[in-house]
Amino acid sequence: MTSEMTPHAASDAAATRLLAAHAAPRSRTVDDHMFCGSEQHPAPGTFRLQLFTAADVRPVALVVQTLESGPSLVNRAEEYALSVWRCHRPDDVEPPLWIQRQLDDLDDDTSPFQLVTFEVTSDHELAAPRWHRLTDAQVEQLLGQRADGGRGDGYRPPAAEPEEIPVYEITPLAALPQPRPFRQPSCMPGTRSWRRLLFWRTYPARPALCCWYHQQDWTRLSDTATALVEAAQNDGVTGPDIASYVLDKAQAAGLSDGDVDALHTLFSPALGICATSGFTNGQHRVQAMRDQGVSRTVTVRWHTPEPPPSESEPC
Structure with missing residues (x-):
């Protein structure tokens, strides 16, 4: 994660005095x-x-983060410093001194230490962070020992983001949004146009010749698709495996290459009819289906599995 702001550069003199x-x-x-x-x-x-303490001196918090560990030390400086203060030193009148090191990756040995100073507001919140670059020697001087600026052996990388899974559903055409005319005005005119009314009266429930979409027999193809989805689900097939299951069954049943190609557009995750309040995919096919009087067809929606719970414990 990259930072959303550039920290203020404070004078070296201020850091030296502190x-x-x-x-x-x-x-x-x-x-x-x-x-x-x-x-x-x-x-x-x-x-x-890492929290460093001694009698009669102000504690020092040394914090190290890699970019994939959530909001960065720059973007959440006030929030992070406040959480350490409240968790580990709640009775102190001011927060621990805050030294941070933002690593580009686990092997980064060049990113500098930075001292961050804050204003403490009347309600014990932190504001107005300012960043002061420190050398390794200065950090050692402040702590009285060498600083470990690594992420630590106990670092647990975040789990990979779960991949979305296609879920194939049998959906009534009436439950899908109204398609909007685009690209093919001759076969996708507005719902109230004379072309649409004439088409309905002249070609009810029959394929037309105006385009590839309208040339398909979607009544038969949708019946085939819904039957194959039900068979796949009964056989315990789920997610992306349904597409290959359906197409293999269609080819084994001797369907023509044209029919298999049309079924492919319903089951390919990239091409399947996907619509909630509006269409992501499938607008032209749905219009052709409606023109042919299809009552239901196969659609795809995308499901994102819940990520595993975080192992990190709040204070």
């Missing part, structure tokens, strides 16, 4: 490789949190 005021030997008391700093959906934000 380092001089807060540098001290500290111990690492927290090392959470999958701290969940945001529950924002669909991508909760996670990062590695």
Whole structure:
């Protein structure tokens, strides 16, 4: 994920003054490789949190994130720093000092450390972040030890996004949206035009010769398609496997190449009739079916499986 903003570049002098005021030997008391700093959906934000503390000095939070771990450290700086403050140091009057490192990938060894300063508002929220680039030596000076700027061995990459699955359904033509005329005004005129009225009176429930779509016998083809979908479902075939099942059965039954090609347009995931409030695919075929008096046909909708639950635990 790329950042949606460019952080302000603060002066090195400000960082130098802050380092001089807060540098001290500290111990690492927290090392959470999958701290969940945001529950924002669909991508909760996670990062590695190392918290360094010592008596009578301000804690330091060192956070490291890779780009695929949800909203970036830049875009959610205030939210993430506030979540660490509330989770680990709720009684402190100010948040831990915030040092972040945004990695391009797990092997990135060039991205710099950045000190981020905030304004603390009257209601203990954080605002106005400013970014100060730090050298490795400066981070070591602040912590009193060398900093581990890696993502950590406990990093768990996010699960791959689930692929959409085609779901084939038998749908009444009356449940589909009204097709809109396009590209072929001679065979797809408006519903109230004289061409449409004449077509209905002259060629009820018969293929026409105006185009490939209207040349197909969609009454017979839709009956064949619905029967094959029901057979596939009865045989336990689902998802993208239905298309090959149907076409294999159609060829085995001796259907003509033209009929198989027409069935292919109903079952190919890229070509199937797909419509909810409007058409994604299939507008011309549905008009041809309506012209032929087809009552139902096979449509496809896309189902996205639920992603696995996140293993990261909120504070």
